Amino acid sequence: MAHSDTVTRILDAAEELFAEHGFSETSLRSITTQAGVNLAAVNYHFGSKKALIQAVFSRYLSPFYKMIAGSLDHYEKIKPDGVLSIEEMLGYFVRAIAGVSGGDRRRLAIFMRLLGLAYNQGQGHLRKYLQNEYKTDYERLMVLFTNATPDLKPEERFWRFHFMLGSAAFTLSNMEHLRAIQKDEFNEQCTEEDVLELLQPFLAAGIRAAK
Amino acid sequence: MAHSDTVTRILDAAEELFAEHGFSETSLRSITTQAGVNLAAVNYHFGSKKALIQAVFSRYLSPFYKMIAGSLDHYEKIKPDGVLSIEEMLGYFVRAIAGVSGGDRRRLAIFMRLLGLAYNQGQGHLRKYLQNEYKTDYERLMVLFTNATPDLKPEERFWRFHFMLGSAAFTLSNMEHLRAIQKDEFNEQCTEEDVLELLQPFLAAGIRAAK
DNA sequence: ATCTGTTTCAAACATACGTTTAACTCAAAT
DNA sequence: ATTTGAGTTAAACGTATGTTTGAAACAGAT
Numbered sequence: 307m308a309h310s311d312t313v314t315r316i317l318d319a320a321e322e323l324f325a326e327h328g329f330s331e332t333s334l335r336s337i338t339t340q341a342g343v344n345l346a347a348v349n350y351h352f353g354s355k356k357a358l359i360q361a362v363f364s365r366y367l368s369p370f371y372k373m374i375a376g377s378l379d380h381y382e383k384i385k386p387d388g389v390l391s392i393e394e395m396l397g398y399f400v401r402a403i404a405g406v407s408g409g410d411r412r413r414l415a416i417f418m419r420l421l422g423l424a425y426n427q428g429q430g431h432l433r434k435y436l437q438n439e440y441k442t443d444y445e446r447l448m449v450l451f452t453n454a455t456p457d458l459k460p461e462e463r464f465w466r467f468h469f470m471l472g473s474a475a476f477t478l479s480n481m482e483h484l485r486a487i488q489k490d491e492f493n494e495q496c497t498e499e500d501v502l503e504l505l506q507p508f509l510a511a512g513i514r515a516a517k
Numbered sequence: 518m519a520h521s522d523t524v525t526r527i528l529d530a531a532e533e534l535f536a537e538h539g540f541s542e543t544s545l546r547s548i549t550t551q552a553g554v555n556l557a558a559v560n561y562h563f564g565s566k567k568a569l570i571q572a573v574f575s576r577y578l579s580p581f582y583k584m585i586a587g588s589l590d591h592y593e594k595i596k597p598d599g600v601l602s603i604e605e606m607l608g609y610f611v612r613a614i615a616g617v618s619g620g621d622r623r624r625l626a627i628f629m630r631l632l633g634l635a636y637n638q639g640q641g642h643l644r645k646y647l648q649n650e651y652k653t654d655y656e657r658l659m660v661l662f663t664n665a666t667p668d669l670k671p672e673e674r675f676w677r678f679h680f681m682l683g684s685a686a687f688t689l690s691n692m693e694h695l696r697a698i699q700k701d702e703f704n705e706q707c708t709e710e711d712v713l714e715l716l717q718p719f720l721a722a723g724i725r726a727a728k
Numbered sequence: 729a730t731c732t733g734t735t736t737c738a739a740a741c742a743t744a745c746g747t748t749t750a751a752c753t754c755a756a757a758t
Numbered sequence: 759a760t761t762t763g764a765g766t767t768a769a770a771c772g773t774a775t776g777t778t779t780g781a782a783a784c785a786g787a788t
Contacts, residue, residue: 312735312736328539330539330541331541333774333775333776334776334777344735344736345737345738345776345777346736346738347736347737348776348777349776350735351735354777422633422687425691433694461699461703462715464702465699465719466715466719468688468691468695469684469688469715469716469719470684472684472685472687472688473683473684473687475687476680476682476683476687477676477679477680480679480683484676484679488672494672496672504676505680507727508680508723508724508726509723511722511725511726511727512684512719512720512723512726513719514722515719515721516718516722523765544745545745545747546744546745554766555765555766555768556746556768557747557748557766557767558766561764561765565746566747
């Protein structure tokens with residue numbers, strides 16, 4: 307079908323270019339050129355550049371939350387008390403993240419980059435959109451995290467969650483570049499799986515840290 | 518003197534507006550308007566917007582490294598073996614960070630955002646500029662970190678350092694937004710000092726984590 | 729074959745941007 | 759008093775951007 311093909315090509319191109327150059331630095335012309343569609347197609351199908359940015363997020367975030375929700379449904383049957391350890395929780399995250407878009411790590415890096423941008427670009431309109439759009443899923447995740455960290459006070463939990471998020475977002479979004487630096491400095495290079503294996507105990511220990 | 522006054526006013530305005538809206542989203546017109554100077558003054562004094570961004574960055578980074586270097590000089594006299602604990606090292610960082618520009622945190626947020634950008638765009642002018650400009654200072658910091666973590670293998674140290682950097686960069690560059698979210702969710706708000714106090718044990722525990 | 733609604737397309741539009749120019753100001757040196 | 763040169767200014771320049779337009783192409787139903 308012509309419609310969804312054009313829409314998909316635009317989303318693919320936008321995703322890649324946004325991650326590489328940021329939102330404002332990416333023009334609709336570069337997106338439509340890379341997508342091989344007409345310039346006007348963006349405004350026709352999405353309405354505006356702002357709406358396109360939101361659509362890029364939704365396309366990634368929807369299946370991600372769907373997968374997380376499915377995992378949680380399954381888990382609640384096995385462990386009815388709903389208490390996961392931090393390590394179990396991180397494992398779930400890693401697997402959910404790795405599972406989305408068929409384990410395509412490039413898309414993961416792109417999305418993490420976009421997530422970081424969403425926090426400090428766009429005057430917050432994007433974050434508010436996401437918060438309204440995925441509010442219940444987000445809250446469900448926070449319940450999970452809360453159960454995994456019963457000893458933390460709410461504000462401690464809030465901040466440690468974001469410390470963790472920042473570390474993961476920075477690492478995953480800069481994965482390729484960091485591995486290049488590592489090769490440059492040590493003449494050795496981890497696989498991406500190795501990095502994830504190193505990251506998990508780092509995060510778990512941070513979450514568990516004494517005050 | 519008229520010269521340095523105009524230059525300073527431009528740097529102050531640029532710093533503030535960059536922090537609030539990002540680089541591409543901040544126009545020279547908004548900068549010169551806020552600074553109360555003529556539009557052409559930026560290109561006259563700095564040459565280009567790109568050079569202005571570098572100048573904003575240098576104005577922060579130079580005293581930061583000078584302060585770090587001074588602290589290290591002083592510390593090496595007290596502890597000639599040059600071994601700091603992780604907590605001592607983090608404390609130094611926090612104090613150096615807090616001390617630069619009289620504890621003005623907005624400037625810190627800019628610096629952290631620039632740091633993230635420098636890592637992100639592999640071909641960006643910022644990263645190359647920084648690497649040439651502050652190479653020796655960076656290496657000196659890595660020696661300090663190495664001495665603080667004698668049990669880590671080099672590649673573990675490398676990655677945990679960047680996990681830490683990512684967490685700090687994300688938190689500090691999004692400090693205002695995160696605190697706003699906290700207020701939104703909990704009707705409470707930490708001070709920025711509180712956040713730094715929370716961050717330190719998180720990072721220290723991550724660095725110390727069992728493998 | 730004709731009609732109908734959707735999608736594509738080249739072109740134009742209006743605006744915002746970084747940059748450049750040339751005239752002007754004014755204090756310090758001659 | 760005149761010259762000099764750095765600094766400032768308003769205006770203009772060229773370009774890139776997001777958006778809109780109206781006609782053309784297309785697909786599916788009648």
